[in-house]
Amino acid sequence: MQTNLADFIKNTREGREADAILRACVHCGFCTATCPTFQLLGDELDGPRGRIYLMKQVLEGKQASAKTQLHLDRCLTCRSCETTCPSGVQYGRLVDIGRKIVDAQVPRPLSQRLLRTALKEVLPRRWLFTPAMKAGQLLRPLLPKALQDKVPRQSQQQPAGLWPTALHARKMLLLDGCVQPAMSPNINAATARVFDALGVQLVVAPKAGCCGAIRFHLNDQAGGLDDMRRNIDAWWPLVEAGAEAIVMTASGCGVTVKDYGHLLVADPAYAEKAKRISALTRDVSEILPDFEAALLQKLDGKINQRVAYHPPCTLQHGQQIRGKVEAVLRAAGVDVTLCADSHLCCGSAGTYSVLQPVLSHQLRDNKLANLQASAPELIVSGNIGCITHLQSGTATPVRHWIELIDSALGN
Numbered sequence: 536m537q538t539n540l541a542d543f544i545k546n547t548r549e550g551r552e553a554d555a556i557l558r559a560c561v562h563c564g565f566c567t568a569t570c571p572t573f574q575l576l577g578d579e580l581d582g583p584r585g586r587i588y589l590m591k592q593v594l595e596g597k598q599a600s601a602k603t604q605l606h607l608d609r610c611l612t613c614r615s616c617e618t619t620c621p622s623g624v625q626y627g628r629l630v631d632i633g634r635k636i637v638d639a640q641v642p643r644p645l646s647q648r649l650l651r652t653a654l655k656e657v658l659p660r661r662w663l664f665t666p667a668m669k670a671g672q673l674l675r676p677l678l679p680k681a682l683q684d685k686v687p688r689q690s691q692q693q694p695a696g697l698w699p700t701a702l703h704a705r706k707m708l709l710l711d712g713c714v715q716p717a718m719s720p721n722i723n724a725a726t727a728r729v730f731d732a733l734g735v736q737l738v739v740a741p742k743a744g745c746c747g748a749i750r751f752h753l754n755d756q757a758g759g760l761d762d763m764r765r766n767i768d769a770w771w772p773l774v775e776a777g778a779e780a781i782v783m784t785a786s787g788c789g790v791t792v793k794d795y796g797h798l799l800v801a802d803p804a805y806a807e808k809a810k811r812i813s814a815l816t817r818d819v820s821e822i823l824p825d826f827e828a829a830l831l832q833k834l835d836g837k838i839n840q841r842v843a844y845h846p847p848c849t850l851q852h853g854q855q856i857r858g859k860v861e862a863v864l865r866a867a868g869v870d871v872t873l874c875a876d877s878h879l880c881c882g883s884a885g886t887y888s889v890l891q892p893v894l895s896h897q898l899r900d901n902k903l904a905n906l907q908a909s910a911p912e913l914i915v916s917g918n919i920g921c922i923t924h925l926q927s928g929t930a931t932p933v934r935h936w937i938e939l940i941d942s943a944l945g946n
Protein backbone atom coordinates (compact mmCIF):
# COMPACT_ATOMS: atom_id res chain seq x y z
CA MET A 536 0.00 0.00 0.00
CA GLN A 537 1.37 3.45 -0.91
CA THR A 538 1.65 5.91 1.96
CA ASN A 539 2.32 9.61 2.46
CA LEU A 540 2.57 10.17 6.19
CA ALA A 541 1.88 13.64 7.63
CA ASP A 542 4.70 15.81 8.94
CA PHE A 543 3.67 15.40 12.60
CA ILE A 544 4.56 11.68 12.55
CA LYS A 545 6.70 11.11 9.44
CA ASN A 546 10.16 11.35 10.96
CA THR A 547 9.43 9.80 14.34
CA ARG A 548 10.25 6.24 15.41
CA GLU A 549 6.55 5.41 15.58
CA GLY A 550 5.94 7.02 12.19
CA ARG A 551 8.63 4.94 10.53
CA GLU A 552 7.31 1.78 12.15
CA ALA A 553 3.70 2.54 11.16
CA ASP A 554 4.78 3.38 7.61
CA ALA A 555 6.58 0.04 7.20
CA ILE A 556 3.53 -1.83 8.50
CA LEU A 557 1.11 0.03 6.22
CA ARG A 558 3.33 -0.59 3.20
CA ALA A 559 3.35 -4.34 3.90
CA CYS A 560 -0.45 -4.50 3.55
CA VAL A 561 -1.59 -5.43 0.04
CA HIS A 562 -5.29 -4.97 0.96
CA CYS A 563 -6.17 -8.52 -0.03
CA GLY A 564 -8.77 -8.75 2.75
CA PHE A 565 -7.95 -12.35 3.78
CA CYS A 566 -7.79 -11.11 7.39
CA THR A 567 -11.38 -9.87 7.34
CA ALA A 568 -12.89 -13.37 7.37
CA THR A 569 -11.11 -14.34 10.59
CA CYS A 570 -11.87 -11.13 12.48
CA PRO A 571 -14.37 -11.71 15.32
CA THR A 572 -15.79 -8.18 15.24
CA PHE A 573 -16.28 -8.27 11.48
CA GLN A 574 -18.09 -11.60 11.88
CA LEU A 575 -20.46 -10.04 14.43
CA LEU A 576 -21.01 -6.63 12.85
CA GLY A 577 -20.45 -7.25 9.12
CA ASP A 578 -18.96 -3.77 8.65
CA GLU A 579 -15.65 -3.49 6.75
CA LEU A 580 -14.62 -0.75 9.21
CA ASP A 581 -14.99 -3.26 12.05
CA GLY A 582 -12.48 -5.57 10.43
CA PRO A 583 -8.68 -5.29 10.18
CA ARG A 584 -8.46 -4.01 6.63
CA GLY A 585 -11.00 -1.24 7.32
CA ARG A 586 -9.24 -0.27 10.54
CA ILE A 587 -5.92 -0.19 8.73
CA TYR A 588 -7.44 2.25 6.21
CA LEU A 589 -8.81 4.42 9.02
CA MET A 590 -5.42 4.56 10.74
CA LYS A 591 -3.67 5.28 7.44
CA GLN A 592 -5.95 8.28 6.87
CA VAL A 593 -5.19 9.65 10.35
CA LEU A 594 -1.46 9.08 9.93
CA GLU A 595 -1.66 10.91 6.62
CA GLY A 596 -3.15 13.95 8.34
CA LYS A 597 -6.93 13.47 8.27
CA GLN A 598 -8.56 14.53 11.56
CA ALA A 599 -9.86 11.50 13.48
CA SER A 600 -13.53 11.46 14.48
CA ALA A 601 -15.50 9.77 17.26
CA LYS A 602 -16.48 7.18 14.64
CA THR A 603 -12.81 6.40 13.92
CA GLN A 604 -12.27 5.99 17.65
CA LEU A 605 -15.28 3.69 17.99
CA HIS A 606 -14.08 1.34 15.22
CA LEU A 607 -10.66 1.13 16.91
CA ASP A 608 -12.27 0.67 20.36
CA ARG A 609 -14.30 -2.27 19.05
CA CYS A 610 -11.09 -4.06 18.03
CA LEU A 611 -10.21 -6.77 20.57
CA THR A 612 -6.48 -6.62 19.72
CA CYS A 613 -6.81 -10.41 19.47
CA ARG A 614 -4.38 -10.43 16.50
CA SER A 615 -6.22 -13.22 14.73
CA CYS A 616 -5.72 -11.04 11.64
CA GLU A 617 -1.93 -11.33 12.05
CA THR A 618 -2.11 -15.11 12.01
CA THR A 619 -4.17 -15.00 8.81
CA CYS A 620 -2.23 -12.30 6.98
CA PRO A 621 0.01 -13.69 4.22
CA SER A 622 2.06 -10.46 4.11
CA GLY A 623 3.11 -10.45 7.77
CA VAL A 624 1.32 -7.18 8.60
CA GLN A 625 1.93 -6.41 12.29
CA TYR A 626 -1.55 -5.12 13.00
CA GLY A 627 -1.10 -5.17 16.80
CA ARG A 628 1.80 -2.72 16.65
CA LEU A 629 -0.05 -0.48 14.22
CA VAL A 630 -3.17 -0.29 16.37
CA ASP A 631 -1.11 0.69 19.44
CA ILE A 632 0.26 3.63 17.45
CA GLY A 633 -3.08 4.47 15.82
CA ARG A 634 -5.05 4.45 19.08
CA LYS A 635 -2.58 6.78 20.77
CA ILE A 636 -2.92 9.36 17.99
CA VAL A 637 -6.70 9.04 17.70
CA ASP A 638 -7.17 9.38 21.49
CA ALA A 639 -5.06 12.54 21.47
CA GLN A 640 -7.35 14.03 18.79
CA VAL A 641 -10.74 12.86 20.07
CA PRO A 642 -11.49 13.57 23.75
CA ARG A 643 -13.67 10.94 25.37
CA PRO A 644 -16.84 11.75 27.37
CA LEU A 645 -16.27 12.22 31.11
CA SER A 646 -17.94 8.91 32.07
CA GLN A 647 -15.59 6.98 29.76
CA ARG A 648 -12.57 8.85 31.04
CA LEU A 649 -13.51 8.05 34.64
CA LEU A 650 -14.06 4.37 33.87
CA ARG A 651 -10.74 4.07 32.04
CA THR A 652 -8.91 5.88 34.84
CA ALA A 653 -10.47 3.60 37.45
CA LEU A 654 -9.43 0.51 35.46
CA LYS A 655 -5.86 1.60 34.91
CA GLU A 656 -5.37 2.79 38.49
CA VAL A 657 -7.02 -0.11 40.34
CA LEU A 658 -6.35 -3.27 38.29
CA PRO A 659 -2.53 -3.11 38.22
CA ARG A 660 -2.25 -2.42 41.96
CA ARG A 661 -2.71 -5.58 44.02
CA TRP A 662 -3.07 -3.68 47.27
CA LEU A 663 -6.14 -1.92 45.78
CA PHE A 664 -7.50 -4.71 43.59
CA THR A 665 -7.43 -7.56 46.14
CA PRO A 666 -9.62 -5.82 48.79
CA ALA A 667 -11.89 -4.48 46.01
CA MET A 668 -12.35 -8.05 44.73
CA LYS A 669 -13.12 -9.37 48.22
CA ALA A 670 -15.67 -6.58 48.79
CA GLY A 671 -17.18 -7.35 45.37
CA GLN A 672 -17.58 -11.01 46.34
CA LEU A 673 -19.39 -10.07 49.56
CA LEU A 674 -21.69 -7.63 47.76
CA ARG A 675 -22.03 -9.72 44.60
CA PRO A 676 -25.85 -10.02 44.64
CA LEU A 677 -26.15 -6.22 44.84
CA LEU A 678 -23.81 -5.50 41.94
CA PRO A 679 -25.04 -4.71 38.41
CA LYS A 680 -24.99 -7.80 36.15
CA ALA A 681 -22.02 -6.54 34.11
CA LEU A 682 -19.91 -6.22 37.27
CA GLN A 683 -21.15 -9.52 38.75
CA ASP A 684 -19.66 -11.26 35.72
CA LYS A 685 -16.24 -9.85 36.60
CA VAL A 686 -16.30 -11.11 40.19
CA PRO A 687 -15.77 -14.86 40.56
CA ARG A 688 -18.03 -16.61 43.10
CA GLN A 689 -16.08 -17.77 46.14
CA SER A 690 -17.49 -21.27 45.56
CA GLN A 691 -15.86 -21.31 42.10
CA GLN A 692 -12.44 -20.26 43.39
CA GLN A 693 -9.94 -23.01 44.00
CA PRO A 694 -7.95 -22.31 47.20
CA ALA A 695 -4.24 -21.90 46.52
CA GLY A 696 -2.97 -24.85 48.54
CA LEU A 697 0.61 -25.00 49.74
CA TRP A 698 3.53 -23.37 47.99
CA PRO A 699 6.47 -25.83 47.87
CA THR A 700 9.32 -25.09 50.23
CA ALA A 701 12.04 -27.36 48.77
CA LEU A 702 15.15 -25.66 47.43
CA HIS A 703 16.44 -26.77 44.02
CA ALA A 704 19.62 -25.88 42.16
CA ARG A 705 17.55 -25.15 39.06
CA LYS A 706 15.65 -21.90 39.47
CA MET A 707 13.20 -19.99 37.30
CA LEU A 708 11.33 -16.77 37.95
CA LEU A 709 7.54 -16.69 38.04
CA LEU A 710 5.50 -13.55 37.39
CA ASP A 711 2.82 -13.41 40.06
CA GLY A 712 0.94 -10.67 38.18
CA CYS A 713 -1.69 -8.23 39.40
CA VAL A 714 -5.28 -9.54 39.18
CA GLN A 715 -4.58 -13.28 38.93
CA PRO A 716 -3.60 -13.91 42.59
CA ALA A 717 -6.94 -12.44 43.74
CA MET A 718 -9.09 -13.99 41.00
CA SER A 719 -7.56 -17.45 40.94
CA PRO A 720 -4.91 -17.90 43.62
CA ASN A 721 -4.32 -21.57 42.86
CA ILE A 722 -2.83 -21.08 39.38
CA ASN A 723 0.63 -19.94 40.41
CA ALA A 724 0.75 -22.21 43.45
CA ALA A 725 -0.18 -25.18 41.23
CA THR A 726 2.53 -24.19 38.74
CA ALA A 727 5.11 -23.99 41.53
CA ARG A 728 4.11 -27.49 42.75
CA VAL A 729 4.37 -28.96 39.23
CA PHE A 730 7.82 -27.44 38.73
CA ASP A 731 8.88 -28.54 42.20
CA ALA A 732 7.98 -32.13 41.26
CA LEU A 733 10.21 -31.70 38.19
CA GLY A 734 13.16 -30.41 40.25
CA VAL A 735 12.81 -26.70 39.48
CA GLN A 736 12.27 -24.00 42.11
CA LEU A 737 10.02 -21.14 41.02
CA VAL A 738 10.94 -17.81 42.58
CA VAL A 739 8.65 -14.77 42.76
CA ALA A 740 10.42 -11.41 42.89
CA PRO A 741 8.45 -9.49 45.54
CA LYS A 742 8.64 -6.13 43.77
CA ALA A 743 7.47 -7.41 40.37
CA GLY A 744 3.80 -6.76 39.60
CA CYS A 745 1.58 -5.92 36.65
CA CYS A 746 3.34 -6.66 33.36
CA GLY A 747 2.34 -3.20 32.09
CA ALA A 748 -0.29 -4.36 29.59
CA ILE A 749 -3.26 -2.85 31.41
CA ARG A 750 -1.98 0.71 31.49
CA PHE A 751 -0.25 0.45 28.10
CA HIS A 752 -3.43 -0.70 26.34
CA LEU A 753 -5.60 1.86 28.14
CA ASN A 754 -3.51 4.46 26.40
CA ASP A 755 -1.34 5.28 29.39
CA GLN A 756 1.71 4.14 27.51
CA ALA A 757 4.13 6.00 29.81
CA GLY A 758 2.56 4.34 32.88
CA GLY A 759 2.74 0.92 31.20
CA LEU A 760 6.44 1.44 30.42
CA ASP A 761 7.04 2.37 34.08
CA ASP A 762 5.47 -0.95 35.14
CA MET A 763 7.80 -2.73 32.73
CA ARG A 764 10.90 -0.95 34.07
CA ARG A 765 9.88 -1.81 37.65
CA ASN A 766 9.63 -5.50 36.72
CA ILE A 767 13.01 -5.44 34.99
CA ASP A 768 14.57 -3.90 38.11
CA ALA A 769 12.89 -6.54 40.30
CA TRP A 770 14.04 -9.46 38.12
CA TRP A 771 17.47 -8.31 37.11
CA PRO A 772 19.47 -9.44 40.22
CA LEU A 773 17.81 -12.87 39.97
CA VAL A 774 18.54 -13.07 36.24
CA GLU A 775 22.17 -12.26 36.93
CA ALA A 776 22.18 -14.91 39.64
CA GLY A 777 21.31 -17.51 36.99
CA ALA A 778 17.51 -17.83 36.72
CA GLU A 779 16.96 -20.01 33.66
CA ALA A 780 13.68 -18.52 32.50
CA ILE A 781 10.81 -16.20 33.42
CA VAL A 782 7.69 -18.35 33.52
CA MET A 783 4.31 -16.92 32.54
CA THR A 784 1.04 -18.54 33.60
CA ALA A 785 -1.09 -15.82 32.00
CA SER A 786 -0.51 -15.60 28.26
CA GLY A 787 -1.76 -11.98 28.30
CA CYS A 788 1.21 -11.09 30.50
CA GLY A 789 3.57 -13.34 28.55
CA VAL A 790 2.87 -11.63 25.24
CA THR A 791 3.64 -8.27 26.83
CA VAL A 792 6.83 -9.29 28.62
CA LYS A 793 8.08 -10.90 25.40
CA ASP A 794 7.63 -7.46 23.86
CA TYR A 795 9.61 -5.48 26.48
CA GLY A 796 12.66 -5.53 24.20
CA HIS A 797 10.69 -3.82 21.46
CA LEU A 798 8.74 -1.43 23.68
CA LEU A 799 11.82 -0.18 25.55
CA VAL A 800 14.17 -0.09 22.58
CA ALA A 801 14.43 3.72 22.73
CA ASP A 802 15.30 3.79 26.45
CA PRO A 803 19.09 3.65 26.69
CA ALA A 804 19.00 2.67 30.39
CA TYR A 805 16.72 -0.33 29.82
CA ALA A 806 16.94 -1.40 26.16
CA GLU A 807 19.55 -4.15 26.60
CA LYS A 808 18.08 -5.47 29.83
CA ALA A 809 14.58 -5.47 28.31
CA LYS A 810 15.85 -7.50 25.35
CA ARG A 811 17.37 -10.08 27.71
CA ILE A 812 14.20 -10.26 29.83
CA SER A 813 12.08 -10.84 26.72
CA ALA A 814 14.42 -13.56 25.50
CA LEU A 815 14.15 -15.38 28.85
CA THR A 816 10.36 -15.23 28.98
CA ARG A 817 8.39 -18.40 28.24
CA ASP A 818 4.81 -19.47 28.60
CA VAL A 819 4.45 -22.44 30.94
CA SER A 820 3.33 -24.52 27.93
CA GLU A 821 6.68 -23.87 26.24
CA ILE A 822 8.63 -25.25 29.20
CA LEU A 823 6.72 -28.37 30.20
CA PRO A 824 7.48 -30.28 26.96
CA ASP A 825 11.18 -30.17 27.99
CA PHE A 826 10.19 -32.21 31.05
CA GLU A 827 7.69 -34.50 29.37
CA ALA A 828 9.35 -37.81 30.24
CA ALA A 829 9.76 -36.91 33.93
CA LEU A 830 6.25 -35.53 34.08
CA LEU A 831 4.67 -38.61 32.55
CA GLN A 832 6.51 -40.86 34.98
CA LYS A 833 5.01 -38.94 37.88
CA LEU A 834 1.51 -38.61 36.39
CA ASP A 835 1.25 -42.28 35.62
CA GLY A 836 -2.08 -42.04 33.77
CA LYS A 837 -4.05 -40.46 36.59
CA ILE A 838 -6.14 -38.00 34.54
CA ASN A 839 -9.48 -39.26 33.40
CA GLN A 840 -11.62 -36.28 32.46
CA ARG A 841 -13.22 -35.05 29.24
CA VAL A 842 -11.78 -31.60 28.70
CA ALA A 843 -12.34 -28.78 26.19
CA TYR A 844 -9.41 -26.39 25.70
CA HIS A 845 -9.76 -22.73 24.75
CA PRO A 846 -6.44 -21.37 23.42
CA PRO A 847 -6.12 -17.70 24.42
CA CYS A 848 -5.51 -15.25 21.57
CA THR A 849 -2.46 -13.91 23.38
CA LEU A 850 -1.00 -17.43 23.14
CA GLN A 851 -2.10 -18.62 19.68
CA HIS A 852 -1.93 -15.28 17.83
CA GLY A 853 0.13 -12.96 20.03
CA GLN A 854 2.89 -15.49 20.80
CA GLN A 855 2.19 -17.80 17.84
CA ILE A 856 2.20 -20.82 20.15
CA ARG A 857 -0.23 -23.48 19.02
CA GLY A 858 -0.65 -27.14 19.87
CA LYS A 859 1.64 -27.28 22.91
CA VAL A 860 -1.00 -27.33 25.65
CA GLU A 861 -3.03 -29.98 23.84
CA ALA A 862 0.14 -32.05 23.33
CA VAL A 863 1.04 -31.94 27.05
CA LEU A 864 -2.52 -32.81 28.06
CA ARG A 865 -2.84 -35.61 25.50
CA ALA A 866 0.52 -37.07 26.53
CA ALA A 867 -0.88 -37.11 30.07
CA GLY A 868 -3.86 -39.12 28.84
CA VAL A 869 -6.43 -36.32 28.85
CA ASP A 870 -9.26 -36.55 26.35
CA VAL A 871 -8.92 -32.93 25.19
CA THR A 872 -10.79 -31.28 22.33
CA LEU A 873 -10.41 -28.00 20.51
CA CYS A 874 -13.80 -26.58 19.61
CA ALA A 875 -15.04 -25.22 16.28
CA ASP A 876 -13.67 -21.73 15.52
CA SER A 877 -11.00 -22.19 18.18
CA HIS A 878 -9.02 -19.36 16.54
CA LEU A 879 -11.68 -16.82 17.59
CA CYS A 880 -11.48 -14.63 20.69
CA CYS A 881 -13.73 -15.43 23.68
CA GLY A 882 -14.44 -11.71 24.15
CA SER A 883 -12.40 -11.18 27.30
CA ALA A 884 -9.46 -9.27 25.75
CA GLY A 885 -8.14 -7.48 28.85
CA THR A 886 -10.47 -4.63 29.78
CA TYR A 887 -12.56 -5.07 26.59
CA SER A 888 -15.21 -7.04 28.48
CA VAL A 889 -15.82 -3.97 30.66
CA LEU A 890 -15.51 -1.36 27.93
CA GLN A 891 -17.45 -3.21 25.18
CA PRO A 892 -19.79 -5.50 27.18
CA VAL A 893 -22.30 -6.23 24.41
CA LEU A 894 -19.80 -7.53 21.86
CA SER A 895 -17.83 -9.22 24.60
CA HIS A 896 -20.86 -11.20 25.82
CA GLN A 897 -21.85 -12.21 22.29
CA LEU A 898 -18.36 -13.58 21.72
CA ARG A 899 -18.36 -15.35 25.09
CA ASP A 900 -21.70 -17.03 24.45
CA ASN A 901 -20.64 -18.13 20.95
CA LYS A 902 -17.40 -19.51 22.37
CA LEU A 903 -19.17 -21.38 25.18
CA ALA A 904 -21.68 -22.89 22.75
CA ASN A 905 -18.77 -24.26 20.71
CA LEU A 906 -16.80 -25.43 23.74
CA GLN A 907 -19.81 -27.19 25.25
CA ALA A 908 -20.71 -29.00 22.04
CA SER A 909 -18.46 -31.87 23.17
CA ALA A 910 -20.14 -31.96 26.62
CA PRO A 911 -16.86 -31.49 28.53
CA GLU A 912 -16.62 -32.06 32.27
CA LEU A 913 -14.06 -29.27 32.45
CA ILE A 914 -13.02 -26.32 30.27
CA VAL A 915 -9.37 -25.25 30.47
CA SER A 916 -7.47 -22.27 29.18
CA GLY A 917 -4.16 -20.48 29.78
CA ASN A 918 -5.04 -16.89 30.65
CA ILE A 919 -6.83 -15.52 33.70
CA GLY A 920 -8.93 -13.09 31.65
CA CYS A 921 -10.34 -15.87 29.44
CA ILE A 922 -10.88 -18.18 32.42
CA THR A 923 -12.88 -15.63 34.44
CA HIS A 924 -14.83 -14.42 31.41
CA LEU A 925 -15.83 -17.92 30.30
CA GLN A 926 -16.68 -18.97 33.86
CA SER A 927 -19.13 -16.07 34.13
CA GLY A 928 -21.30 -17.71 31.44
CA THR A 929 -21.31 -21.39 32.36
CA ALA A 930 -21.79 -23.81 35.26
CA THR A 931 -19.08 -26.08 33.81
CA PRO A 932 -15.87 -25.46 35.78
CA VAL A 933 -13.26 -23.40 33.91
CA ARG A 934 -9.65 -23.73 35.10
CA HIS A 935 -6.09 -23.16 34.03
CA TRP A 936 -4.81 -26.35 32.41
CA ILE A 937 -1.79 -26.44 34.75
CA GLU A 938 -4.20 -27.03 37.66
CA LEU A 939 -5.26 -30.24 35.98
CA ILE A 940 -1.65 -31.41 35.78
CA ASP A 941 -1.16 -30.38 39.43
CA SER A 942 -4.11 -32.42 40.64
CA ALA A 943 -2.97 -35.38 38.57
CA LEU A 944 0.29 -35.23 40.53
CA GLY A 945 -1.81 -35.90 43.62
CA ASN A 946 -1.75 -32.33 44.98
Ligand code: SF4
Binds near residue numbers: 560562563584619624
Ligand atom coordinates in the same frame (compact mmCIF):
# COMPACT_ATOMS: atom_id res chain seq x y z
S1 SF4 B 1 -4.52 -10.04 5.12
FE1 SF4 B 1 -2.74 -8.72 5.54
S2 SF4 B 1 -2.22 -7.83 3.54
FE2 SF4 B 1 -4.31 -8.63 3.36
S3 SF4 B 1 -5.63 -6.86 3.90
FE3 SF4 B 1 -5.31 -8.01 5.78
S4 SF4 B 1 -3.55 -7.01 6.74
FE4 SF4 B 1 -3.56 -6.35 4.59
Ligand code: SF4
Binds near residue numbers: 615
Ligand atom coordinates in the same frame (compact mmCIF):
# COMPACT_ATOMS: atom_id res chain seq x y z
S1 SF4 C 1 -7.04 -7.68 16.28
FE1 SF4 C 1 -8.81 -9.08 16.23
S2 SF4 C 1 -10.62 -7.76 16.41
FE2 SF4 C 1 -8.87 -6.42 15.89
S3 SF4 C 1 -8.91 -6.27 13.67
FE3 SF4 C 1 -7.53 -7.99 14.13
S4 SF4 C 1 -8.84 -9.83 14.08
FE4 SF4 C 1 -10.20 -8.02 14.23
